[in-house]
Amino acid sequence: MPGTSNFxxxxxxxxxxxxxxxxxxxxxxxxxxxxxxxxxVIVPTREFVVGMGEHLELISPGIHADPRVNKSxxxxxxxxxxxxxxxxxxxxxxxxxxxxxxxxxECSGYYFHLEPPNLMLGTGVYMFTKRVLQTYRDSIVxxxxxxxxxxxxxEVSKQDKYSLGGKHYKRVPRGYDPEHENAELLLYxxxxxxxxxxxxxAFYSTDLVEYCFLVYQDLYPxxxxxxxxxxxx
Numbered sequence: 001m002p003g004t005s006n007f008x009x010x011x012x013x014x015x016x017x018x019x020x021x022x023x024x025x026x027x028x029x030x031x032x033x034x035x036x037x038x039x040x041v042i043v044p045t046r047e048f049v050v051g052m053g054e055h056l057e058l059i060s061p062g063i064h065a066d067p068r069v070n071k072s073x074x075x076x077x078x079x080x081x082x083x084x085x086x087x088x089x090x091x092x093x094x095x096x097x098x099x100x101x102x103x104x105x106e107c108s109g110y111y112f113h114l115e116p117p118n119l120m121l122g123t124g125v126y127m128f129t130k131r132v133l134q135t136y137r138d139s140i141v142x143x144x145x146x147x148x149x150x151x152x153x154x155e156v157s158k159q160d161k162y163s164l165g166g167k168h169y170k171r172v173p174r175g176y177d178p179e180h181e182n183a184e185l186l187l188y189x190x191x192x193x194x195x196x197x198x199x200x201x202a203f204y205s206t207d208l209v210e211y212c213f214l215v216y217q218d219l220y221p222x223x224x225x226x227x228x229x230x231x232x233x
Contacts, residue, residue, distance in 0.1 A: 005047050005048070005050040005051030005054060005209075006047050007044065007047035007048045007050070007051040007206060007208075007209065008044075008047075008205070008206055009044070009203065009204045009205040009206055009207075009208060010044050010048075010114075010203055010204060010208070011040060011044070011204065012204070013036065013040040014040050014041055014044065014093075014114075015114075015116050015199065015203075017033070017036055017037060017040055017041055018091050018092060018093065018114065018115065018116050019116050020033070021033075021089055021091050022091035022116075025087040025088065025089055025091065026087075026088070027088055030088070030089055037076070041093060042069075042073070045067075045073055045093065045095065046067035046073070047067075048095070048208070048209070049065050049066070049067040049072045049073060049095060049097075050065060050067055051209045052065065052095075052097065052110075052112075052209055052212060052213070053065020053072075053097055055209055055210075055213045056097055056110060056213070056216065059216070059217060059220050060097075060099050060110075060220070060223065060224075060227075062099045062100070062227075063097050063098070063099050063109075063110075064097060064098050064099065064104065064109075065097050071104070072095055072096055072097055073094075073095055074090070074093075074094035074095065074096065075090075076089050076090050077089060077090075078090055091115065092113055092114060092115035093112075093113070093114040093115075094111070094112065094113050094114075095111070095112040095113075096109050096110070096111055096112075097109050097110045098110075099223070099227050100227055100230055100231070102230060105126075106125075106129055106132070106230070107125070107227070107230060108123065108124055108125050108223050108226035108227050108230065109123065109223070110122075110123050110216045110219075110223065111123065111124075111192075111194075112212065114199070114203075116199065117198055117199060118196055118197065118198055118199065119196070119197055119198070119199050119200065119203065120194055120195065120196040120197075121194065121195050121212055121215045121216065122192055122193055122194030122195065122219070123192065123193055123216065123219040123220075123222055123223040124165075124166070124190065124191045124192030124193055124219075124222060124223070124226060125166075125190050125191060125192060125226055125230075126166070126190050126192055127166075127189055127190040128189055128190055129233075131233050132229065132230055132233040133189060134233075135229060135232055135233035136188075136191075136229060136233075137173060137176060137186055139229055139232075140180075140182045140185045140186055141176060141177070141180055141182060141186075145225075145229075146182045146185075148225060149182075149185065149191075149222075149225050150182055150185070152221045152222055152225055153193075153222065155221070156193060156218065156219065156221070156222060159218065161195050161197075162193050162194065162195050162218070162219070163193065163194055163195075163196075164191075164192075164193050165190075165192045165193070165194065166188040166189060166190035166191045166192055167187050167188050168187065168188060168189040168190070169186075169187045169188075169189065170187070171187075172186045172187065173186060191222065191226060193219055193222055195215050195219075
């Protein structure tokens with residue numbers, strides 16, 4: 001982990017940058033405002049990645065917090081090759097702290113997504129690899145692993161602010177009992193849980209690290225189950 005973070009909060013200019021980018025999503029505007037992107041977005045984001053990583057180590061000692069673009073900081077440039085939407089830039093800020101030895105997006109981790117006027121925090125795996133998906137399905141019908149995940153999800157769902165995502169299939173996969181008590185979870189090809197809110201006051205101060213940590217701490221049991229799942233795969 002790099003040295004101690006100097007994160008002191010994001011600014012109104014950070015938010016304004018993405019509001020204006022959404023209205024002016026073109027290369028000419030971005031090139032003109034690239035210095036603002038570097039100073040108002042990238043500089044504090046790097047500090048936040050480090051500070052958040054230091055906190056996350058308290059619950060996830062193997063966490064990766066790498067303050068580089070394409071590591072913990074997602075690129076702002078969109079991949080438009082296979083998209084009908086040809087706007088060149090993402091009008092949001094995204095960060096990712098992951099745990100495990102697999103490629104970063106195949107691991108479970110903690111996610112941060114700023115898209116004015118909202119902030120979204122979450123954990124999980126967006127889509128399992130083929131190998132992990134098979135292990136996931138076998139774990140769901142296992143009396144120990146399946147019960148652990150179901151209990152964990154039930155505990156988190158008691159707090160209405162969290163939403164579960166990853167449901168993909170309409171039918172239980174072939175070879176699995178559609179009457180199994182965990183059959184609903186066999187319809188998922190990823191497990192991710194999120195919390196969305198309007199941008200909090202904490203966003204503009206050092207309090208943001210603790211604000212996010214409290215959410216990630218709530219979601220930690222799901223992250224832990226997924227880390228162990230990927231290790232078994």
